[in-house]
Amino acid sequence: xxxxxxxxxxxxRLQLDIKLPLPKRFMSKWKLLAxxxxxxxxxxxxxxxGKYTKLEDAYASVTKAxxxxxxxVGYKLELxxxxxxxxxxxxxxxxxxxxxxxxxxxxRSDGVxxxxxxxxxxxxxxxxxxxxxxxxxxxxxxxxxxxxxxxIEFARNVLGITxxxxxxxxxxxxxPIIIDMPEHNQGQMGGTMRLGKRKTVFLPGSSxxxxxxxxPPSIEERHRHRYEVNPxxxxxxxxxxxxxxxxxxxxxxxxxxxxxxxxxxxxxxxxPEYLSRPLKASPPFLGLILASVKKLxxxxxxxxxxxxxxxxxxxxxxxxxxVSDDKQSKQANVKWDETPSHxxxxxxxxxxxxxxx
Numbered sequence: 001x002x003x004x005x006x007x008x009x010x011x012x013r014l015q016l017d018i019k020l021p022l023p024k025r026f027m028s029k030w031k032l033l034a035x036x037x038x039x040x041x042x043x044x045x046x047x048x049x050g051k052y053t054k055l056e057d058a059y060a061s062v063t064k065a066x067x068x069x070x071x072x073v074g075y076k077l078e079l080x081x082x083x084x085x086x087x088x089x090x091x092x093x094x095x096x097x098x099x100x101x102x103x104x105x106x107x108r109s110d111g112v113x114x115x116x117x118x119x120x121x122x123x124x125x126x127x128x129x130x131x132x133x134x135x136x137x138x139x140x141x142x143x144x145x146x147x148x149x150x151x152i153e154f155a156r157n158v159l160g161i162t163x164x165x166x167x168x169x170x171x172x173x174x175x176p177i178i179i180d181m182p183e184h185n186q187g188q189m190g191g192t193m194r195l196g197k198r199k200t201v202f203l204p205g206s207s208x209x210x211x212x213x214x215x216p217p218s219i220e221e222r223h224r225h226r227y228e229v230n231p232x233x234x235x236x237x238x239x240x241x242x243x244x245x246x247x248x249x250x251x252x253x254x255x256x257x258x259x260x261x262x263x264x265x266x267x268x269x270x271x272p273e274y275l276s277r278p279l280k281a282s283p284p285f286l287g288l289i290l291a292s293v294k295k296l297x298x299x300x301x302x303x304x305x306x307x308x309x310x311x312x313x314x315x316x317x318x319x320x321x322x323v324s325d326d327k328q329s330k331q332a333n334v335k336w337d338e339t340p341s342h343x344x345x346x347x348x349x350x351x352x353x354x355x356x357x
Contacts, residue, residue: 047109065276084122111292116144139291142267264291
């Protein structure tokens with residue numbers, strides 16, 4: 001498009017203050033990205049459990065962020081949208097076929113994401129999906145409402161607080177695990193959200209999500225929510241293994257959680273998809289994809305210094321070297337054996353080894 005003058009056209013029409021021609025270094029990164037996308041062969045399947053699945057554009061930012069992360073790891077993204085209400089027990093009775101199809105989609109996925117949203121519909125289905133991921137060590141990322149769902153599920157099924165709920169769904173709940181923020185004036189929905197880029201401070205020590213961000217003391221991400229974790233329950237939750245590794249500067253608002261001893265169970269109160277870029281994938285999304293393709297531990301063990309794509313290429317090179325060394329070893333054994341019968345046996349063994357690969 002650049003060679004056909006499209007950049008110059010838009011520069012003049014939109015009166016953009018950019019220098020032409022664009023720097024070669026800038027364009028080379030995009031050309032490499034385009035070439036990488038054309039070469040993608042391996043597939044990673046991520047299930048999005050939501051309530052707006054009939055209109056997939058409702059999750060456009062989330063799906064773009066997943067594409068950015070998958071491409072950076074060297075995988076083609078395959079999305080599976082799961083309607084949250086179909087996972088609920090009532091559907092098992094009323095629409096058993098749809099119920100089992102929805103659960104089959106979830107079980108076949110490599111990782112699960114519960115995005116943001118509002119309202120009661122589909123909440124119980126999201127809670128069940130969250131529970132299944134927690135119990136089966138399935139990579140999980142919760143965003144905004146997804147974090148609140150994860151906390152409610154944990155409170156109900158791990159802490160034994162069976163009536164745990166959010167005041168958004170039940171204003172009179174006896175166990176308000178999720179509460180409305182003081183700034184939120186109920187009844188007046190306009191302009192009452194906690195919006196914009198805000199600071200999240202990491203707890204001292206190491207955590208998976210902190211490593212993915214590069215071990216900074218704090219980060220800034222964009223928020224869009226009216227409800228938060230009730231600080232009164234935080235000590236109980238953390239004692240049971242749900243660690244809030246990221247908090248606001250006052251340490252009163254919980255903004256990132258992780259589960260101990262899990263492949264990847266992370267949830268954020270903010271929306272990391274808003275700052276994801278094609279050449280710089282959002283860390284929470286990157287972690288989900290890496291865990292889903294079983295490369296997260298390797299990536300973290302190398303200090304997150306290499307790009308995810310370089311990690312994949314390096315592993316492939318190491319595997320090729322190992323295969324080459326084994327083949328050379330087999331060939332050496334054949335040369336040293338002067339007995340025809342033994343030679344035939346060794347050659348056969350070599351072919352068997354190749355077949356096993």
